[in-house]
Amino acid sequence: MKLARIPGFLLLLAGIAARAAPPLPLHIVSVIPLPGNASRFDYQSLYAPLGRLFISHMGDGHLVVFDTVQDRVGADLSGFPGATGVTAVPALGRVYVSVTGSGEIAVVDARTLATLARIPAGDFPDGSSYVPSVKRLFVSDESGGTLTVINTATDKRIAAIPLGGAAGMNAYDPVSGRLWVNEQTHGELLAVDPQTDRLVKQVHLPDSCAHNHGLLLDAPARLAFIACDHNARLLLFDLRTLAVRATYRVGREPDVLAFDAPRGLLYVASESGVVTVFRLADGYLRKLGEGFLGDDAHTVSADPATGNAYFPIENWHGHPALIVTAP
DSSP states (O other): OOOOOOOHHHHHHHHHHHHTOOOOSOEEEEEEEOSSOSOOOOOEEEEGGGTEEEEEETTTTEEEEEETTTTEEEEEEOOOTTEEEEEEETTTTEEEEEETTTTEEEEEETTTOOEEEEEEOOSSEEEEEEETTTTEEEEEETTTTEEEEEETTTTEEEEEEEOSSOEEEEEEETTTTEEEEEETTTTEEEEEETTTTEEEEEEEOOTTOSSEEEEEEEGGGTEEEEEETTTTEEEEEETTTTEEEEEEEOSSSEEEEEEEGGGTEEEEEETTSEEEEEEEETTEEEEEEEEEOSTTOOOOEEOTTTOOEEEEEEEETTEEEEEEEEO
């Protein structure tokens, strides 16, 4: 059954009325049917040179390829059971997909969409980051408590860095040359030297953050955004002083973060379906709005070229759909 497009403003008004949530500072551009079952989606990654958004349909074990230029689904690839993290690397022409069902990283050609390799990546591979200076992919093995290191030139696993606890998201800081990773068990933010694959810094986060999972950097501004999914908080972390600058309330169980740098907009998506939008100005965040968008709207990506943000929803009136918004 194909879903019909519904005018964005009617969807927005209906959602607000149904949940009595404060309005979001977003306009719904379109709601586009997605293939497969009404099951969980996870991470996304934009491959800007081809205008392709790669979305992991975790519940179906598929990788959805969305054409952001034509505003339609371009492909629906099977063979990725329990897909979580997705990292597109235009410099290599590849997309790296964390496949939890087999404990692997699948390497996909961004243009042909062929799977080129499958690499062992631990117990539960999740988010990943590419470090161009060493041509390595660093993968958070959440339940394994390590950071898997993959040589992208050979498609081989070359190391597993023990973190001392469950691995949350990781992010590369090109300014300092460090890779930062959340260690969720003890509430720490760890720094790794990608040249040596060694931990070089441990920062204990304050008790105001319970279970630091989501992580995103604004490297030029020397800031990190940390989502605390057990107590609905967002930390604004200063990468210069290595201290928390501010703490903000967000939707219950915050998960994926996206930053639209040209517009200074930070999106915080949550398992509760509540999305929070902030504007970054003068080194601090100002909450622009917060509201319920859709069941399990816990994943978001933003296109800095257009300003559009993308929210895959597992169950939109019985079917999966992609909500496309603009500020």
